[in-house]
Amino acid sequence: xxxxxxxxxxxxxxxxxxxxxxxxxxxxxxxxxxxxxxxxxxxxxxxxxxxxxxxxxxxxxxxxxxxxxxxxxxxxxxxxxxxxxxxxxxxxxxxxxxxxxxxxxxxxxxxxxxxxxxxxxxxxxxxxxxxxxxxxxxxxxxxxxxxxxxxxxxxxxxxxxxxxxxxxxxxxxxxxxxxxxxxxxxxxxxxxxxxxxxxxxxxxxxxxxxxxxxxxxxxxxxxxxxxxxxxxxxxxxxxxxxxxxxxxxxxxxxxxxxxxxxxxxxxxxxxxxxxxxxxxxxxxxxxxxxxxxxxxxxxxxxxx
Amino acid sequence: xxxxxxxxxxxxxxxxxxxxxxxxxxxxxxxxxxxxxxxxxxxxxxxxxxxxxxxxxxxxxxxxxxxxxxxxxxxxxxxxxxxxxxxxxxxxxxxxxxxxxxxxxxxxxxxxxxxxxxxxxxxxxxxxxxxxxxxxxxxxxxxxxxxxxxxxxxxxxxxxxxxxxxxxxxxxxxxxxxxxxxxxxxxxxxxxxxxxxxxxxxxxxxxxxxxxxxxxxxxxxxxxxxxxxxxxxxxxxxxxxxxxxxxxxxxxxxxxxxxxxxxxxxxxxxxxxxxxxxxxxxxxxxxxxxxxxxxxxxxxxxxxxxxxxxxxxxxxxxxxxxxxxxx
Numbered sequence: 001x002x003x004x005x006x007x008x009x010x011x012x013x014x015x016x017x018x019x020x021x022x023x024x025x026x027x028x029x030x031x032x033x034x035x036x037x038x039x040x041x042x043x044x045x046x047x048x049x050x051x052x053x054x055x056x057x058x059x060x061x062x063x064x065x066x067x068x069x070x071x072x073x074x075x076x077x078x079x080x081x082x083x084x085x086x087x088x089x090x091x092x093x094x095x096x097x098x099x100x101x102x103x104x105x106x107x108x109x110x111x112x113x114x115x116x117x118x119x120x121x122x123x124x125x126x127x128x129x130x131x132x133x134x135x136x137x138x139x140x141x142x143x144x145x146x147x148x149x150x151x152x153x154x155x156x157x158x159x160x161x162x163x164x165x166x167x168x169x170x171x172x173x174x175x176x177x178x179x180x181x182x183x184x185x186x187x188x189x190x191x192x193x194x195x196x197x198x199x200x201x202x203x204x205x206x207x208x209x210x211x212x213x214x215x216x217x218x219x220x221x222x223x224x225x226x227x228x229x230x231x232x233x234x235x236x237x238x239x240x241x242x243x244x245x246x247x248x249x250x251x252x253x254x255x256x257x258x259x260x261x262x263x264x265x266x267x268x269x270x271x272x273x274x275x276x277x278x279x280x281x282x283x284x285x286x287x288x289x290x291x292x293x294x295x296x297x298x299x300x301x302x303x304x
Numbered sequence: 305x306x307x308x309x310x311x312x313x314x315x316x317x318x319x320x321x322x323x324x325x326x327x328x329x330x331x332x333x334x335x336x337x338x339x340x341x342x343x344x345x346x347x348x349x350x351x352x353x354x355x356x357x358x359x360x361x362x363x364x365x366x367x368x369x370x371x372x373x374x375x376x377x378x379x380x381x382x383x384x385x386x387x388x389x390x391x392x393x394x395x396x397x398x399x400x401x402x403x404x405x406x407x408x409x410x411x412x413x414x415x416x417x418x419x420x421x422x423x424x425x426x427x428x429x430x431x432x433x434x435x436x437x438x439x440x441x442x443x444x445x446x447x448x449x450x451x452x453x454x455x456x457x458x459x460x461x462x463x464x465x466x467x468x469x470x471x472x473x474x475x476x477x478x479x480x481x482x483x484x485x486x487x488x489x490x491x492x493x494x495x496x497x498x499x500x501x502x503x504x505x506x507x508x509x510x511x512x513x514x515x516x517x518x519x520x521x522x523x524x525x526x527x528x529x530x531x532x533x534x535x536x537x538x539x540x541x542x543x544x545x546x547x548x549x550x551x552x553x554x555x556x557x558x559x560x561x562x563x564x565x566x567x568x569x570x571x572x573x574x575x576x577x578x579x580x581x582x583x584x585x586x587x588x589x590x591x592x593x594x595x596x597x598x599x600x601x602x603x604x605x606x607x608x609x610x611x612x613x614x615x616x617x618x619x620x621x622x623x624x625x626x627x628x629x630x631x
Contacts, residue, residue: 087524091524093500094494097493124532125528125530126528126551127494127527128529128551130524130526131523132524
């Protein structure tokens with residue numbers, strides 16, 4: 001019951017955050033359903049949170065040590081433990097107070113292997129939490145992402161546009177073809193189901209929308225709509241507001257990697273002379289990665 | 305049985321902007337209880353479960369020319385749907401202000417001051433043979449007169465009114481120690497998020513001015529402690545040796561010393577009690593009734609522009625406590 005008797009030396013990790021909301025945003029972006037088990041992996045470089053679904057979809061949130069005001073790591077190896085993602089996010093969220101810079105301390109493990117959180121910014125009020133952890137399951141599927149060939153197959157698109165396109169594809173639903181072709185350089189999302197819908201991003205027509213494009217041969221893969229949707233369904237509003245881009249890469253076997261950047265910067269004073277790209281505090285970014293396995297059947301998954 | 309009065313501008317403002325939106329959060333249906341001097345909005349006083357909320361107004365706070373008569377010592381009570389009442393009042397106000405604005409624009413244009421009348425009537429509703437009771441609002445617009453009828457229950461019988469009065473008398477007991485909530489809005493925000501984590505809230509209140517809230521399930525314990533709050537009633541000096549303890553240890557020791565009380569309440573009830581914030585009270589105090597019978601929250605209203613309690617308005621809620629076994 002008591003959390004007072006913990007010796008600081010006994011903790012693998014003691015770290016402090018000054019922007020809880022940014023971390024809540026980052027973790028929310030991988031929350032695609034109500035009940036999700038997450039694995040947290042601690043290291044000297046930071047904290048990685050991993051969630052998976054039915055061996056077809058994996059998401060990782062990288063919270064590097066630079067995001068923390070204080071990061072004291074003293075474990076041997078890399079401790080891993082499981083928590084309920086929903087509970088973890090809801091709990092962190094209670095520490096985030098609007099209009100307040102809410103600083104919190106995160107400590108692991110507690111006397112009963114709990115994850116301990118506590119607010120540190122006021123002596124007369126204190127919020128604390130103890131989250132029960134569990135021994136994580138072994139990762140069921142190897143998500144090693146390898147390049148599909150000597151040149152990368154990737155493009156960077158405005159996160160807002162990507163989300164909008166994927167939202168629009170809900171209507172045809174079921175499975176979505178993603179086609180990259182070098183001439184003319186373009187990205188196509190095509191859904192066939194209850195009617196057809198095709199969305200094209202043309203590289204030369206709108207370089208603002210499609211910021212980068214690397215493709216030397218036509219590739220086409222099919223992905224389950226619900227997994228594609230999970231990659232953008234909870235993109236935090238700050239990503240859209242900051243006008244950020246998302247990078248999509250197709251790897252060997254058609255594995256799709258989707259990367260987003262979420263700002264975990266301390267809410268800064270308004271700086272009108274800095275443009276909306278938000279490059280102040282460049283290191284205070286959480287990286288989000290999704291790995292989506294393609295749908296495979298006999299006439300599919302052929303790199304032509 | 306007769307009731308007729310005119311709503312004052314202050315009364316319109318109190319009900320429309322502050323109390324009806326807040327009371328609506330407590331529950332859709334409440335008892336409106338009218339006596340010679342007071343008007344009460346009462347939630348859950350006659351049935352055991354749910355938050356009891358008691359809003360009391362002196363007649364002058366809301367009405368002019370307040371007339372009431374009944375064979376039951378001039379007391380009338382009935383059940384009313386607060387959202388209907390609010391809608392009717394809101395609509396009548398829009399007509400009333402339109403007329404008043406025009407009236408002011410034309411000097412000497414209309415001598416009769418515009419007012420909102422409220423009265424109890426029995427009417428035949430359309431397609432019915434049976435007259436039904438209504439609470440009726442009436443006012444004049446620029447070119448029209450508007451009447452809004454709010455359906456109400458049959459007035460309570462003499463014995464039910466006596467029972468209501470007895471429950472009201474019982475509910476006036478205040479806890480021995482009350483502590484002042486520092487920032488209502490912040491607390492509301494916090495408890496709103498806490499709702500996602502668990503259903504049962506452990507509330508501990510000490511004579512030192514400490515408020516400790518905790519939700520605990522098999523997977524998580526989440527809590528918040530607020531210290532050095534203002535205390536009204538029985539208080540004690542905070543021991544100096546507990547500064548470095550965790551909130552949980554400190555509360556445990558204070559409870560053992562007999563300087564604190566603790567109860568379990570529903571997180572949803574607690575959140576709802578905080579929503580009374582909409583009535584714009586100037587302060588709020590929490591306290592635990594004797595023997596932990598309930599958690600009481602008392603809202604205090606000041607006379608505008610002063611720090612003196614406005615005795616014409618009062619609002620407090622009593623949250624039922626849960627059996628420790630149910631957590």
